[in-house]
Amino acid sequence: MGKLFWKIFLGFSLTLLITGAGVGAAIYLNEREPANEEGFLQDRRADFVVGITANTLQYGGKEGVQALFRNWPGRKAPTVLVINQAGEDIQGRTVLPDTLRQAISALEQDPATPSVRRAQAVDGDEYVLFVPADSADAAGPPKYNPRLNMELQALIALLACLLFSAGFAAYLSRPIKLLRKASHQLAEGDLKVRVSPELANRNDELTDLGKDFDYMATRLQTLLDAQRLLLHDVSHELRSPVARMRLAVGLAQQQPDKLASALSRIERETERLDELLGQMLTLSRLESGIGSGGSEKLNLNDLLANIVQDANFEAEAVGSRIQLNATQEIILQGHEELLRRAFENIIRNALKYNRDGETIEVSIQKGDKLLSVEVRDHGPGLPDNEIANVFQPFYRVAGTDTPGNTGYGLGLAIAKRAIEHHQGSIIISNCSDGGLRVRCLFPVSIAG
Numbered sequence: 022m023g024k025l026f027w028k029i030f031l032g033f034s035l036t037l038l039i040t041g042a043g044v045g046a047a048i049y050l051n052e053r054e055p056a057n058e059e060g061f062l063q064d065r066r067a068d069f070v071v072g073i074t075a076n077t078l079q080y081g082g083k084e085g086v087q088a089l090f091r092n093w094p095g096r097k098a099p100t101v102l103v104i105n106q107a108g109e110d111i112q113g114r115t116v117l118p119d120t121l122r123q124a125i126s127a128l129e130q131d132p133a134t135p136s137v138r139r140a141q142a143v144d145g146d147e148y149v150l151f152v153p154a155d156s157a158d159a160a161g162p163p164k165y166n167p168r169l170n171m172e173l174q175a176l177i178a179l180l181a182c183l184l185f186s187a188g189f190a191a192y193l194s195r196p197i198k199l200l201r202k203a204s205h206q207l208a209e210g211d212l213k214v215r216v217s218p219e220l221a222n223r224n225d226e227l228t229d230l231g232k233d234f235d236y237m238a239t240r241l242q243t244l245l246d247a248q249r250l251l252l253h254d255v256s257h258e259l260r261s262p263v264a265r266m267r268l269a270v271g272l273a274q275q276q277p278d279k280l281a282s283a284l285s286r287i288e289r290e291t292e293r294l295d296e297l298l299g300q301m302l303t304l305s306r307l308e309s310g311i312g313s314g315g316s317e318k319l320n321l322n323d324l325l326a327n328i329v330q331d332a333n334f335e336a337e338a339v340g341s342r343i344q345l346n347a348t349q350e351i352i353l354q355g356h357e358e359l360l361r362r363a364f365e366n367i368i369r370n371a372l373k374y375n376r377d378g379e380t381i382e383v384s385i386q387k388g389d390k391l392l393s394v395e396v397r398d399h400g401p402g403l404p405d406n407e408i409a410n411v412f413q414p415f416y417r418v419a420g421t422d423t424p425g426n427t428g429y430g431l432g433l434a435i436a437k438r439a440i441e442h443h444q445g446s447i448i449i450s451n452c453s454d455g456g457l458r459v460r461c462l463f464p465v466s467i468a469g
Contacts, residue, residue, distance in 0.1 A: 034186040041178050061124050062152040067136035070099040071150050075140040078103065078150070082143045083111050104149040111148070124151045196220055196227040200234060212242035259297070262290040300431040303362060304414060307438035319360070321351040321385065321468075325394070328365050329383055332372055340378040343368065347385040351392065354467050355443045363439035366432035367396050367459050374400035374457070392468050394461040402451040411449065412437045436461075443467060 061067075077085045083103075090098040090112075103111045104124075110116050127134040128149070137151040199216055206214040215238065220231040266287050273283035322345075329345045336342050353360070371381050379399035386393045403411065407418050415430040433447075440447050445463040452458050 031186075034182055037182040037186065038179070041182065061120060061127075061137060062154050063134060063136045067152045070101055071136055071138055071152060074099075074101045074103065075138045075150050078140045078142050078148060080143065086111065099152065101150055101152055106147060117153075120151075120153055121149070124149055196223070196231065200231065203234065203238075207238055207241070212238060212245065214238060259294070262293050262297075266290045297431075300435060304431055304435050304438065307359070307435065307442060316354055316356055319353055319355060319357045321353050321360075321394070322347050324357065324361060325364060325383060325385065328361065328368055332365075332368050335369075336372055336375075336381070341372070341375055341380065343372065343381045343383060345383045345385075349385075349387060351385055351387060351468055353392075353443075353463075356439075359439040359442060363436040363461070364394065364396075366436045367461070370432050371396050371398035371400070371457070371459070374398060376400060387465065387468065390465055392463040392465050394463075396459045397452065397456060399456040402455060402457045403449070405451070408449050408451075412447075 074086055074089065077089045081088070086103055090101075093099065100114075102114060102116060104116060104121060105111060108116060108118075108121060124137045127137045128139055137149070139147060139149055141147050196216075199219060203214045203216045215235045216231040217228070217235045220228045269283040269286040269290070273280045325345055325347075329343045333343050368381070368383065375381055375398040381399070382395075382397045384393075384395045384397075386395070403418060410416050411418065411433050413430075414434045416434075417430040437447050440461050440463075443463060444467060445461055448460045448462065450458050450460075
């Protein structure tokens with residue numbers, strides 16, 4: 022058992038014991054037999070037997086009282102003194118003068134003491150009835166040992182208190198112990214550990230804590246899986262150009278007359294490596310929350326116009342063109358280089374898959390709450406189940422790459438993170454008449 026269990030156990034045990042002792046003491050003091058200074062008994066048992074005896078005397082006379090005591094249920098009849106006007110008990114028992122005097126005095130008090138009564142028999146004689154204090158053990162039901170009974174009750178109460186405290190302490194400390202064990206498993210690399218199924222029936226704050234732990238474990242598992250996948254993809258992408266460079270070096274060594282061709286190949290592969298490493302660096306900076314330079318005011322129309330102008334050189338080679346539509350000038354507060362990379366990747370990606378001869382539309386729209394930049398191509402589009410995957414680093418949809426028209430699968434991943442860096446979002450959808458629509462949405466608060 023842990024320290025928390027013992028703290029809860031002892032805390033509840035002491036609380037219950039102190040409370041039980043206080044309540045028990047109050048009951049004991051209220052119920053105990055008062056062997057008081059008056060010499061006669063004053064409690065409910067005495068009130069009861071004196072009342073029964075008085076009623077019997079009133080309607081049955083002395084003979085009725087004697088018959089009552091002879092037939093009293095139990096091992097011994099109560100010691101109720103029935104004193105006549107001569108100061109004698111009708112059954113001949115000893116009557117102490119001081120006790121009789123105190124009983125008569127109690128009758129004259131206001132209010133009168135219920136355990137001392139004056140009753141008139143059927144023959145008209147009056148009698149004083151009370152139970153002497155020295156015979157208190159005979160005033161009620163069969164005798165028992167009150168001390169032994171009290172000790173037994175205290176023992177039962179103690180055991181019940183300890184059992185309840187132990188159960189309640191275990192109920193509270195079990196989730197903590199479970200979370201501690203799961204934390205150790207998580208630290209050891211077991212990312213599949215979860216605690217919510219074992220806490221599902223509690224429905225309290227510890228259940229919420231368990232759900233938060235499971236969410237944390239899921240996020241860690243997702244991030245680490247993504248990191249492993251990214252490392253695998255990076256190594257794969259780096260291996261291909263490095264292998265081609267080694268082949269070019271080997272070819273140059275074996276055939277010196279092809280040195281120029283080999284150097285040209287090495288130069289192209291070096292440029293590919295430089296481009297890949299640059300995109301990886303940009304993606305890494307975005308994922309770590311490091312921007313590219315400081316935030317500044319920039320003209321969104323001019324930024325997109327420059328990107329469209331550069332991309333149109335490539336579009337014209339295949340008989341296509343890129344058209345920019347903007348109804349008003351938009352000034353943004355943001356990172357120019359990040360936005361340039363994002364929009365350039367989206368536009369060049371549209372150009373890559375657009376049908377030859379078709380126009381790519383780039384439009385800017387500003388509403389009451391959102392600023393939208395939309396890029397629409399006329400290519401084959403994407404399968405619906407692949408749309409969410411294209412934002413993953415190094416992900417490429419199967420069958421979309423063609424010779425001379427390949428990529429690394431980093432463009433849209435960089436675009437998504439750059440736009441999210443500006444409090445925006447990116448949405449991809451297929452057009453009903455073919456092609457793909459990419460919408461970049463920003464809050465109007467970043468527009469001047």
